Amino acid sequence: MYLTDEQDMIRKLARDIAKEKIAPHAKHVDETGEFPWENIKVLAKNGLFGIHVPEEYGGTGADMVSHVLVIEEVAAACASTSVALSTQALAIAPFLIGANEEQKVRYVTPLARGEVLGSFGITEPGAGSDVSGLRTTACRDRAGYVLNGRKIFITNAGESEIYVIVARTSEHRTRGVSLFIVEKGTPGLFFGKKEDKMGIRGSATREVMLEDVWVPEENLLGGEGNGFKILMEVFNETRPVVGAQALGIAKGAFEYALQYVKERKQFGKRIFDFQMVQAMLSDMAMQIEASRLLVYKAAQMIDRNDKEVAPYSSMAKCYASDTAMKVTTDAVQLLGGYGYIKEYPVERMMRDAKITQIYEGTNQIQRLIIAKHLLEDKKLQLS
Ligand SMILES: Cc1cc2nc3c(=O)[nH]c(=O)nc-3n(C[C@H](O)[C@H](O)[C@H](O)COP(=O)(O)OP(=O)(O)OC[C@H]3O[C@@H](n4cnc5c(N)ncnc54)[C@H](O)[C@@H]3O)c2cc1C
Structure with a gap:
């Protein structure tokens, strides 16, 4: 496929970094299950975390084609590292689609720069393929919401600072679903043990438990019922x-x-x-x-x-x-x-x-x- 000069340049940068800095550690990451922080730092330093994020929010401002080119090159060297990158894109996407300006500036900027990691908590023990079956609740309380529930298989959990949590604000299967931003360190937010997986062993997958987690109204992402x-x-x-x-x-x-x-x-x-x-x-x-x-x-x-x-x-x-x-x-x-x-x-x-x-x-x-x-x-x- 024809690539523009910019896309080609980004691919070359990603390919060189993947071959020289990431591939040599892939075996070690797989054997030890160590979270690949060193690789993440290299990718962040070279601006590869926020490829598809506008420059005003700390990104490179390149297109989606450039983004997939970067993921392809990194995954060819070390799939575990590519999961950290792709999960960052998963965590950033709801902000770019539904967040207000203040939320974008505050949360997307450090995520796009790779200064912190983000996670998206959707899956629950009873809600996998059928997302609308989720049971985590968010109830209005003291100019904010109280979240209770359990998320499973959450990538980067424990390592991430910013969590987008999908919760139920009413019983309607789809229109009762809302998104909330929960920061690491918020009282009542706990993480389970790292799952022992078949592959992508360097990627961290953990349960996320929410026990009476209070977040202010500003942490509602995209409006109630739009999740x-x-x-x-x-x-x-x-x-x-x-x-x-x-x-x-x-x-x-x-x-x-x-x-x-x-x-x-x-x-x-x-x-x-x-x-x-x-x-x-x-x-x-x-x-x-x-x-x-x-x-x-x-x-x-x-x-x-x-x-x-x-x-x-x-x-x-x-x-x-x-x-x-x-x-x-x-x-x-x-x-x-x-x-x-x-x-x-x-x-x-x-x-x-x-x-x-x-x-x-x-x-x-x-x-x-x-x-x-x-x-x-x-x-x-x-x-
Ligand atoms: C390593 C790892 C990382 C993950 N990271 C995240 C994350 O960061 N955030 C997050 O929210 N989730 C994450 N997940 C969860 C993942 O998205 C779910 O495991 C996946 O969506 C499947 O849900 P389930 O495991 O409940 O399987 P189930 O939904 O129980 O499905 C079991 C089987 O039934 C099939 N099936 C179900 N419904 C139908 C249907 N209607 N028709 C035909 N077949 C059907 C499925 O295809 C599957 O083969 C992760 C999972 C893993 C293992």
Whole structure:
């Protein structure tokens, strides 16, 4: 795809940093589960945290295409680090969509500069795919609200300073949903232990408990009852970002496997020379390129403020993450026994790929969204 000079420059910057500063620590981050603060500092120093955030709120002011390019490059080196970046985008998005000027200046600026991390608390024990089933409550009290409930699987929780919490202000399934800003250190806000995960092991995933957490009225984001609508708009913007993460993981595994099959010999030849291996590599290359086009297309639609982006964001996320799972599994296969050994990075990449099919809406949910648009006979721009 054609990239502008600015997009190309940002990609090169991200690629250089990812290869030189981030990739060398990826194995360590995976093995120890240490939160990759050093990588985060490097990305923040180079202005890569707020790529898609306007300059007046501390960002770089670049477009969404530039943002997905950065995520792709970082994910190819270390998926755990890319999750910190993509979650920051998830935390910033509700502010850019629904916050007032004062909230944007106060909260987006430090997030966009990477000075602090943010988290978005949506999921609950009884509300995963069905967000409208959430039970966390926010009740009016003393010129503010009191929040009670429990959020699970919250990325960056414990490490983040700023939390956007989705809570119920009335019983209406969608119009009773509101968003609240809760700062770390607020009395009654507690974190669970770090979850022991299959992949993205450096990323911190914890429960967030809210026990009589009082926040002032100013911490209501986007007005009472508007939370569900904002949430859906947020997902339209963040699903291509998860698609880019999946694309990066697939690219990282493919590049490693390609190099390997060109060097490894069996039956007196490079394994690259076997046609069955070539067919696998060609399929992998095609699927990666198709994912890339879908991710960039959704990003371009966001840049154009195209209101029909929802099914394309779902396609980008769903196809790229299915591709990441397939390509990383095939990369392990192409390395034979070595692929199954932790010394080689494709094993880590295969574990890291799996989450991209699950979070930000599972891939079944993405297929439901695409089908809903087909049912409504909305004109999909399929060319
Ligand atoms: C590492 C990690 C990080 C995460 N980070 C965050 C975060 O930062 N913030 C946050 O709020 N959440 C986060 N999540 C939660 C994540 O978004 C949810 O786990 C996900 O949306 C699925 O919800 P669930 O786990 O409750 O699964 P369920 O909704 O219980 O789904 C279980 C299975 O049923 C299928 N299913 C459910 N409904 C349907 C349907 N209608 N049709 C077909 N199939 C269906 C699903 O696709 C899935 O296969 C994270 C999760 C993980 C594991």
